Amino acid sequence: MSNTPVDNGRRRFLTVTTSVVGAVGVVGAAVPFVASWNPSMRAKAAGADVQVDISKIEPGQQLTVKWRSKPVWIVRRTADMLAELGNHDDRLRDPNSDEPQQPEFAKNAYRSLKEEYLVLVGICTHLGCSPKFLADGEFAKQAEVVGVNNGFFCPCHGSKFDLAGRVFSGVPAPLNLQVPPYQFLDDNTILIGSAEEKA
Numbered sequence: 140m141s142n143t144p145v146d147n148g149r150r151r152f153l154t155v156t157t158s159v160v161g162a163v164g165v166v167g168a169a170v171p172f173v174a175s176w177n178p179s180m181r182a183k184a185a186g187a188d189v190q191v192d193i194s195k196i197e198p199g200q201q202l203t204v205k206w207r208s209k210p211v212w213i214v215r216r217t218a219d220m221l222a223e224l225g226n227h228d229d230r231l232r233d234p235n236s237d238e239p240q241q242p243e244f245a246k247n248a249y250r251s252l253k254e255e256y257l258v259l260v261g262i263c264t265h266l267g268c269s270p271k272f273l274a275d276g277e278f279a280k281q282a283e284v285v286g287v288n289n290g291f292f293c294p295c296h297g298s299k300f301d302l303a304g305r306v307f308s309g310v311p312a313p314l315n316l317q318v319p320p321y322q323f324l325d326d327n328t329i330l331i332g333s334a335e336e337k338a
Contacts, residue, residue: 151312153234188332190324193256201272203261206331210261210269211319220274220289220302221254227301232308233315240264240333241318250303250318257305258321258329264314268295291316 145203156247189206192257196202196215203210225248228234236246244252261269270291281291282299284307291300299307304316 141164141278166305188330191329191331192327193329194327198255199274201207204317204331206260210262211331212257212259212272214257214259214272214302216249216255216257223289224248224301224303227284230284230307231301231305232303232313236305236315237312238314240314240316242320244334245318248303250305250315256329257303258318258331260317260319262317263293263295263298263312264306264316265293265296265298265310265312268282270294270298270300270316 183218184272189204189211191202191204191213193202193213193215197215198215199220204213204214205211211311225281236250241250249257250259263270268291271281273292274289276286276288277284278290278292278299279288282288282290282297284299287301289302291302291304293312298312298313299317300312300316301307304317304318306312319331321329321331321334322335
């Protein structure tokens with residue numbers, strides 16, 4: 140039996156070092172495992188629901204997110220923007236959204252669940268270009284639509300949509316912009332991809 144004294148400092152150092160290396164290994168193995176629970180990029184592209192935090196969208200601003208490899212716009216409309224919607228129905232191709240390119244819940248003047256928030260697929264219904272959101276009089280100037288200050292203008296072929304995504308008459312686009320299925324999970328969160336089921 141050896142009478143060599145035990146170096147407690149070294150023993151403590153080795154124990155701590157081994158514990159730290161072991162913990163790093165566990166975290167390294169756990170992160171990819173937990174991440175594998177999230178939908179893959181392929182699943183998201185194929186149609187997985189997308190959850191969006193809308194708490195930071197200021198009135199008059201637009202947020203763009205991806206759903207099924209398509210841009211989806213969320214616009215927080217101001218009171219002036221909402222008031223403007225009822226002033227030009229006679230110039231729209233489908234003012235009442237009779238064509239079936241939106242869920243039933245969006246068959247109203249605002250084409251939305253809540254008047255303030257507009258949710259649209261950002262693809263022109265003519266040939267698939269992406270229109271531009273124009274506000275504060277820019278729409279009237281660039282799209283040359285008298286009396287309508289806010290809307291979407293497609294630079295590819297000149298299609299024009301109001302701030303409910305309704306198409307104006309006399310432009311190439313045949314339909315209003317599509318409203319995707321969505322629901323509010325709470326006041327600050329939208330889930331795009333599935334609508335709330337009615338009981």
